[in-house]
Amino acid sequence: MENFKRRHSKLINSSRLLYQEYSDVALNKAIQSQKRADSLAEDLELSSPSSPRLRRKVQSPQNSYLQRLSVSSNASLWQEIPMIRGSRMLLNMSRDDQKLQEAKFELIMSEASYLRSLNVAVDHFQxxxxxxxxxxxxxxxxxxSRLQEVRxxxxxxxxxxxxxxxxxxxxxxxxDVALRHAPEFRRVYLPYVTNQTYQEQIFQRLMNGNTRFQQVLERLESDPVCQRLSLKSFLILPFQRITRLKLLLQNILKRTPPESDEEVQATQAYDALEKLIKDCNENVQRMKSTEELIYLRQKIDFECKIFPLVSQSRRLVKCGELMALDFSSLSAKWKLSTRPIYLHLFNDRLLLSRPRENGRFVVFDHAAFSDVRGEKCEMKLHGTNKNIFRLFLLKNNQGKRVEFLFRTETHSEKLRWISALAPPQGEPDLLESPDSPQVQCIRTYKARENDELALEKADIIMVMQNSNDGWMEGVKLSDGERGWFPSEHVxxxxxxxxRQMNLKEEQRVKNAKQQVFCKK
Structure with a gap:
């Protein structure tokens, strides 16, 4: 790190695009590649953003390609390098080897674009x-936060x-370079991403309550160096980058020769990034959960057996107000009545409350998550009483078995509650689901509730179930994350x-990890 100021990147100006736009172009290209995945005409641009070809220009032989590239247009394809294009070595390379080199070059070019954006974030804003x-x-x-260290x-x-x-x-x-730098990635990215909650809070507070901050920020963002991009888009770059870097390494791993030294290095680098992202997500989730629990503790009263709500291991899975259906008999007729009940489902316990004014709740029953079951209900009721499911507390706070009948507003909410109440499921075996539907994300989706799945462009998701009102539950092939998302984004x-090729590629990554880490 001490040599940082004495070294200068030759690729930093190789593209006019900042990373935000560069990444979007690359993801759009990946979407188009997936659409052509079963076509024999699929070209060598699987993981590279579309860009103009390098300008043909006579160069002095002493200049390296990287020096020439630094003043060229948006070059991004390895095969377009003058020394490579038309060379005998390129012609003798197999198609798979060419694709592997393109995947590696994409990692380098995208890092250059990322660094260019970080320079704007640090030099212009910070x-x-x-x-x-x-x-x-x-x-x-x-x-x-530690944005300068990230840079x-x-x-x-x-x-x-x-x-x-x-x-x-x-x-x-x-x-091998990524693997060598993995400890440094962890040193700076983990605290930066963990600080994200405070970062978002302070940004919103300044935007809502500091007119001078708004004015200064508007002037800074209007500078041509920002290319009409907001400060917020620069602040979220680090987490977006490590997520993308993991996928780039995964793409390289899928193409490396099996049982080669390069496969081992690719697997180890991919695993290091995967663990880093997992730890980042867990840290963010832990902070968010603690804040939610502290807030809820101030809003909840118990009329039954009390238990301490705040716990480091507890997190909120799903919450919401449902309508409980009660049947009572008057002489020879049945009468249906309804009452609102609010459910707070945590990873270890379910709370049932009566909602009160000012967002307060009175808990009248609770049960351990392991003693909770949700089931579809085929009971046919007239009028608006659709979307019904049963909730069983096998052992409530008094040790009794209790049953509830709930109605939701939508079909998707019914399915989401049943799914959330189901026992934890292990990661699905991809090869055992060859006929399961798959979708590709075409528009980014930011999860709004805890049971939803955040999606980035080009993500491939295996669909587990659909609702009749436009929602899907699925598992991302790249990381096994499961959740709900709107079908209009895929x-x-x-x-x-x-679909078979997608499963085969993901299984290839799993097999490589087993081979590398089982040998140790």
Whole structure:
């Protein structure tokens, strides 16, 4: 890290695009590639963003390709490098080897674009004298966190990638470099992402209550260096990047020769990024859950057996108000009555409450999650009483078995509650689900509730079930995360061949991990 200031990237200006747009172009390209996945005409651009071809220009032989590229247009394809294009080595390479090199080059080019955006974030925003005067030290620290350290780590990573590339443009490795830098990634990304909750809170507070901050920010964002992108889009870059970096390494791993040294390095680098992202998500979830529990503790009263609500291991899975249906007999007739009950479902316990004014709740019953069951109900009722399900407490707070009949507003809410109340399920065996529907995300979706699945463009999801009002429950193939999402954000993958290839590729990654880590 001490050599950072003395080294200069040759790729930093290779693209006019900042990472936000560069990444979007790459993801759109991945979406189009998936649509052509079963076509024999699929080209070599599977993981590369579309861009103009390099301008043909006579160059002095002493200049390296990277130096020339630094003043070229948006070059991003390895095969378009003048030394590579039309060379005998390229012609002798197999199609799979060409795709592997393209995947590696995409990692390098995207890191260059990412560093360019980080430079704007640090030099233009974080180091802004106006913002430094305007914000307190604590506000400035929470807003920008360790962004400068993230930038420095990215710069060192890119420098090493460039050196590796220049050593042998035809057969270069990037996974060993990623693996070597993994400890530095963890050192800066984990605290930065963990701080995300405070970052969002301070940003919203400043936007809502500080007119001067709004004015300064508007002026800074209007500078051409930002390319009409907001400060917020720069602040969220680090988490987006490590997520994308994991997928780029995964794409390389899928193409490396089995049982090769490169496969081992790709697997280890991918695993390091996967663990980092998991730890980042867990830290963010833990902070969010603790805040939710502290807030709920102030809003909840118990009229039954009390138990301590706040716990480090407890997290809110789902909550909401449902309508309980009660049947009572008057002479020879049955009468149906309804009453609102609010459910707070945690990963270890279910609370049933009567809602009160000002967002308060009175808990009248609760049970351990292991003693809770939800089931579909086929009972046919007239009028608005549709979307019914049964809830069983096998042992409530008094040790008794209790049954409830609930009605939801929508079909999707009914299915979501039944799914949330089901016992935990292990990660599905992909090869045992060859006929399960698959969809591809075409528009990013940010999860709004705890049982929802956040989606990024080009994510492939195996669909577990559909509602009749536009929601799906599925599992992301890339990481096994499960949840609900609106169907309007995805497109169906209709080709059976394409679905089988997606499963085969993900299984390839799992097999590689088993081979590498079982040997140890």
């Amino acid at each position: 180091c802004s004298s106006e913002l430094q005067v305007l914000l307190t030290n604590q506000e400035h620290k929470w807003l920008f 420095d780590v990215s710069a060192c990573f890119l420098f090493d990638l460039e050196e590796k590339f220049e050593e042998n443009m035809f057969n270069f490795n990037v996974c 497109e169906l993958i209709s080709s059976k061949h394409a």
